[in-house]
Amino acid sequence: xxxxxxxxRRAIVAGxxxxxxxxxxxxxxxxxxxxxxxxRSLPPSQFTLLEAVADTIMPASDTAGALAAQVPARLDGLxxxxxxxxxxxxxxxxxxxxxxxxLAQKGKGFVALSPAERTTMLTAHDADALKSADPALKxxxxxxxxxxxxxxxxxxYYSEIxxxxxxxxxxxxxxxxxxxxxxxxxxxxxxxxxN
Amino acid sequence: MFDAIVIGSGMSGGIAAxxxxxxxxxxxxxxxxxxxxxxxxxxxxxxPWELPNNNMIPEEELARDYPIQRQCYAVNAATKKFWVKDSxxxxxxxxxxxFAWIRGYHLGGRSLMWARQSYRxxxxxxxxxxxDGHGCDWPIRYGDLAPWYSHxxxxxxxxxxxxxxxxxxxxDYIPAFEMNDGEKLFKAAVEAKFPTRKVIIxxxxxxxxxxxxxxxxxxxxxxxxxxxxxxxxxGANHTSLSSSLPAAERTGNLTIVTDAxxxxxxxxxxTGKITAVRVIxxxxxxxxTYEAKIFFLNASAIASAQILLNSGSEANPRGLCNKSDxxxxxxxxxxxPLLTTGIMPNFPTDTYYRGRRPTGFYIPRFRNVTEDGEGxxxxxxxxxxxxxxxxxxxxxxxxxxxxxxxxxxxxxxxxATVAGxxxxxPNPDNRVTLHPTRKDKWGLPILHIDCAPxxxxxxxxxxxxxxxxxxxxxxxGTVVNQSSGPDVPGLGIHEMGTARMGRDxxxxxxxxxxxxxxxxxxxxxxxxxxxxxxxxxxxLTYMALTARAADYAAKQMxxxxx
Numbered sequence: 132x133x134x135x136x137x138x139x140r141r142a143i144v145a146g147x148x149x150x151x152x153x154x155x156x157x158x159x160x161x162x163x164x165x166x167x168x169x170x171r172s173l174p175p176s177q178f179t180l181l182e183a184v185a186d187t188i189m190p191a192s193d194t195a196g197a198l199a200a201q202v203p204a205r206l207d208g209l210x211x212x213x214x215x216x217x218x219x220x221x222x223x224x225x226x227x228x229x230x231x232x233x234l235a236q237k238g239k240g241f242v243a244l245s246p247a248e249r250t251t252m253l254t255a256h257d258a259d260a261l262k263s264a265d266p267a268l269k270x271x272x273x274x275x276x277x278x279x280x281x282x283x284x285x286x287x288y289y290s291e292i293x294x295x296x297x298x299x300x301x302x303x304x305x306x307x308x309x310x311x312x313x314x315x316x317x318x319x320x321x322x323x324x325x326n
Numbered sequence: 327m328f329d330a331i332v333i334g335s336g337m338s339g340g341i342a343a344x345x346x347x348x349x350x351x352x353x354x355x356x357x358x359x360x361x362x363x364x365x366x367x368x369x370x371x372x373x374p375w376e377l378p379n380n381n382m383i384p385e386e387e388l389a390r391d392y393p394i395q396r397q398c399y400a401v402n403a404a405t406k407k408f409w410v411k412d413s414x415x416x417x418x419x420x421x422x423x424x425f426a427w428i429r430g431y432h433l434g435g436r437s438l439m440w441a442r443q444s445y446r447x448x449x450x451x452x453x454x455x456x457x458d459g460h461g462c463d464w465p466i467r468y469g470d471l472a473p474w475y476s477h478x479x480x481x482x483x484x485x486x487x488x489x490x491x492x493x494x495x496x497x498d499y500i501p502a503f504e505m506n507d508g509e510k511l512f513k514a515a516v517e518a519k520f521p522t523r524k525v526i527i528x529x530x531x532x533x534x535x536x537x538x539x540x541x542x543x544x545x546x547x548x549x550x551x552x553x554x555x556x557x558x559x560x561g562a563n564h565t566s567l568s569s570s571l572p573a574a575e576r577t578g579n580l581t582i583v584t585d586a587x588x589x590x591x592x593x594x595x596x597t598g599k600i601t602a603v604r605v606i607x608x609x610x611x612x613x614x615t616y617e618a619k620i621f622f623l624n625a626s627a628i629a630s631a632q633i634l635l636n637s638g639s640e641a642n643p644r645g646l647c648n649k650s651d652x653x654x655x656x657x658x659x660x661x662x663p664l665l666t667t668g669i670m671p672n673f674p675t676d677t678y679y680r681g682r683r684p685t686g687f688y689i690p691r692f693r694n695v696t697e698d699g700e701g702x703x704x705x706x707x708x709x710x711x712x713x714x715x716x717x718x719x720x721x722x723x724x725x726x727x728x729x730x731x732x733x734x735x736x737x738x739x740x741x742a743t744v745a746g747x748x749x750x751x752p753n754p755d756n757r758v759t760l761h762p763t764r765k766d767k768w769g770l771p772i773l774h775i776d777c778a779p780x781x782x783x784x785x786x787x788x789x790x791x792x793x794x795x796x797x798x799x800x801x802x803g804t805v806v807n808q809s810s811g812p813d814v815p816g817l818g819i820h821e822m823g824t825a826r827m828g829r830d831x832x833x834x835x836x837x838x839x840x841x842x843x844x845x846x847x848x849x850x851x852x853x854x855x856x857x858x859x860x861x862x863x864x865x866l867t868y869m870a871l872t873a874r875a876a877d878y879a880a881k882q883m884x885x886x887x888x
Contacts, residue, residue: 188726205380212378215385250727258724271722281721282380288718288734289374289381298717298734302373304681307550309504313676319716319737323553323682325374325381325402 172211173223180226181206183242187249188280189287194297197283200290206282218278225260225275232256281326289325328354328581328618329883331603333588333633336435338852338868339624340566341478343574345876346622351883352579354616355571356586356605358625359431362407362438364567368557369404378403397817398428400439400555408432408439408555417773418761425775426816427628433584434566435626436819437865439555442531442563442684443709444484445862446475446495446870450695454749455858458703461656461752462828464857465838468495474870474877481573482564482869483540485548485685486529494690494707494862501534502527506679508670508712508740509687515801516689522696523797528685528709531564531866543572552682563684583616585609587768590637591621591646593845599888600848606768620847620879620888623825624872627853628657628758631824632773634835635760647825647844652835654759656752656823657777658859661706661787661812664746666794668803670712673740678714686711689744689797691861693789702785706748706861708794715741742798746790748812749861751782752823777815787812820864822856840875847888849875 171178185197185206197203210219233241233252241249257280260273271277287293294300300321311317329351332342339355346353374381381403388396395401395409410429419425430436449468455461472495479497486499505513505527513525532548533540540546545561545568554563561568574580585608592602592615602617623630631654637646645653686709693705715738719730756778760771779787795805828834831843836855842848851872853864860867882888 189731190727192728192731194731209379209382213380213382213384215389218385253726257726261722261724269722277721280726284718284721284730285380291373291375294374297731300374301681302551304550307503307679307681307683309506309679311678311680313678313737317678317737318735319714320680320682321374321717323374323551325377 169208169211172207177223177226178203178207179242180230180240183249184226184229184253184279185283185287187246187253188283190246190250195292197287200287200292202283202286202290205286205290209282209286221275222279222282225273225279228273228276229253229256285326288321294321328352328616330354330620330622330879331356331616331618332622332624333603334358334435334624334626334629334852335433335566335571335582336430336624336626336852337437337440337566337865338872339435339622340437340570340574341869341872342622342624342851342876343580344481344570345873346880347574347577347579349876349880350579351620351880352581353574354581354583354618355574356588356603356616357433357435357582357584358587358608359433359435359584360608361584362432362434362567364557364561364572365559367407368559370551370553370556370559372404394426395428397426397814398819404553404556405439408557414767416764416766417775418764419775419777423776423778424814425777426814427775427821428816428819429626433582434571437565437570438557438567440565440865441863442554443688443863444479444482444486444497444529444531444866445688445707446497447471447860447862447867448493448495450493451858451860451862454704454860455752460703461858462826462830462833465827465829465834470838471867471870471874474874475866477873478866478869481539482531482569483533483537483545484529484531484866485534487527489524489526489690491524491690493695497529499529500537503530503532503534503683503685505687506712507677508673508714508742511673512670512712512742512801513687516797519800520692520797523692524690526688526690528688530685532684533562536562540569543569543576545569548684550681550683552684554684586614587770588625588633589613589770591633591848593637593639593642593646595639595641598845600845606770608768611768620849620883622872622876622879623848623850623854624852627821627824627856628773628775630850630852630854631758632760634825635758636771647835647842647848649844650832650834652754652833653825655754655757656826657756657758657775657821658750658752658823658856659777659815660818660820660859660861661748661750661779661783661790662745662818663809664706664748664787664790664794664812665743665807665809666791666798666805667741667743667807668795668798668805669715670740670742670798670801670803672802673712675737675739678737693786693793700785700789702782702789703751704749704782704786704861706746706786706790708744708746708790710742710744712740712742715739742801742803744794744797746787746794747818747820747861747863748783748786748790750779750859752826752858753780758824779812779815783812820853820859822853822859822864825850825854826857827855828857839878840871841879849879851875
């Protein structure tokens with residue numbers, strides 16, 4: 132009879148080796164890492180705008196920023212593989228509004244601004260976009276922008292580079308330590324609810 | 327011909343298979359869903375950045391295939407294969423009475439995704455129906471089930487503490503997980519202000535320390551990852567795939583058939599005994615019949631009722647074992663989660679913890695135990711946790727750039743959350759019936775679920791929220807968020823009561839041994855058999871009832887009585 136549940140020592144060891152990442156990654160994992168050759172979802176001009184916006188929301192500092200975390204490419208992947216047409220349109224429109232605001236205020240597109248100008252402009256745009264539209268519904272003035280910002284943040288913190296430098300992610304903590312003294316080096320742990 | 331057929335491979339079916347196989351019976355487990363293999367079918371080894379679409383299911387697919395299932399917190403890309411497609415498994419409800427039926431059709435069923443909280447019912451719970459007159463009296467008392475609770479706790483491994491509370495009896499536990507410093511302060515403050523309330527560590531079916539009998543099955547200690555619902559390749563949480571089915575299989579007595587949708591049970595009108603199960607192959611739609619001497623119905627509360635209702639005959643037009651007209655009635659699901667969240671500004675900011683502990687704390691019932699119910703019957707318990715805020719920042723809070731990064735790095739204040747789970751009264755009008763006209767793609771009548779909480783539950787819900795707020799404030803907290811009321815019924819994922827146990831064949835379906843009043847060789851030990859719901863998470867009780875009934879059935883068989 133076919134055994135559904137191999138419980139040999141060998142099977143356990145093999146299972147644990149897989150958990151520690153010593154076995155080959157499934158194809159789905161490689162595809163999800165963003166290292167695919169699938170065509171871009173956004174046209175080049177919009178992708179460049181997304182890069183500039185993501186870099187401004189989550190810039191490089193003493194740790195990597197959104198660009199090193201491949202946030203633009205991964206967000207482009209979400210627009211291709213995950214977003215419904217209305218979500219995609221809302222995000223593209225939110226990006227376009229940032230560009231239009233730059234044109235109106237500075238006479239040039241967001242991409243053409245200096246990093247300092249981008250930060251000043253987007254800080255004001257962010258504050259306006261997130262103003263409460265209806266407190267009862269917890270809705271904001273520019274829901275498309277909120278969705279864009281949520282995705283940039285989620286993709287940033289759940290990138291390998293941020294999860295291992297900006298915050299702390301331990302896939303296999305091994306044991307629970309209920310009381311640790313906070314030091315100057317302490318950083319919050321990243322949880323497993325990614326979105 | 328098998329000695330026993332177990333219908334369903336989830337929480338209770340897995341234990342039925344194990345207990346019957348270990349008593350020497352040749353057992354067939356029928357599972358309506360597909361094969362699922364421990365370890366190799368799980369996505370728990372993937373790092374967050376390796377999960378597809380940042381662990382989100384594509385929006386159009388979610389809307390099309392999972393409009394009901396998506397309401398469950400544990401539905402994501404890493405667990406997608408564990409949930410039914412609502413588009414393939416429809417049911418109806420009255421328009422004004424939504425019911426979210428959360429399901430997993432695959433080997434192991436919902437035991438793969440359960441939240442593992444494992445609490446005993448108490449004497450008070452078994453006496454509740456007879457004392458206040460709602461529902462029918464349980465045909466058993468706590469003492470009947472206590473040894474079987476122990477039996478199951480030892481086998482599955484429950485990490486917990488002995489707290490000496492009559493309303494939440496202690497069990498046979500492996501070492502408890504520890505509370506963090508915030509939780510210890512919360513516990514001290516709540517217990518000081520409300521001397522008869524207790525804050526205890528959650529009792530959870532995760533192997534804090536795997537015992538030799540767990541390791542024999544290939545299970546190892548919990549690594550505090552808290553991604554249990556993806557399937558645990560360490561086998562550290564009890565599931566049918568990690569634990570009960572491997573135990574059944576090693577006896578050499580187990581046969582599993584997947585993709586086998588039970589159409590109905592066949593009763594011999596002369597003897598009253600069940601003789602066979604009619605099955606439809608999920609893939610080919612071919613019909614097949616399996617025969618056995620005894621039958622265990624473990625399809626889950628609603629689905630077990632569906633099978634009985636669909637097994638009618640000329641002699642039993644209302645369905646099998648349904649002279650009482652109680653099959654499908656008294657559907658209960660705990661009102662939940664009734665959340666209250668507060669920030670704890672007085673808790674020390676110089677202490678933290680490490681690891682994702684797979685349980686929170688628990689506040690056992692106190693209403694109508696040590697404190698009066700404010701105009702309602704029965705009571706509720708809370709699950710909760712106290713954790714440090716910080717980490718991935720909220721996008722809705724204004725701010726970008728370096729300031730946003732700094733916000734994420736900063737360890738925030740302690741935050742306390744309590745979530746109430748309240749007992750629901752058995753009400754015969756809350757029921758499932760076969761749809762008069764609509765059929766599923768296998769030709770089986772779909773279900774109509776008509777269930778809504780009543781006035782007792784509404785009153786109770788208000789008190790759950792008031793008490794939650796009072797406890798957070800007692801610990802110096804400021805409430806920042808609170809539910810407005812319970813979620814849609816079903817989302818407690820504790821469905822019970824649709825073929826209840828009782829003493830009287832005219833008011834109940836199964837007797838004190840979970841044996842059908844009208845068919846001596848048919849047993850039902852899933853949520854359907856529950857005569858009342860208690861407020862405790864019910865899976866442990868299903869498993870204890872199952873082990874007890876399996877022991878009884880095997881003895882009866884050996885004595886030639888079945």
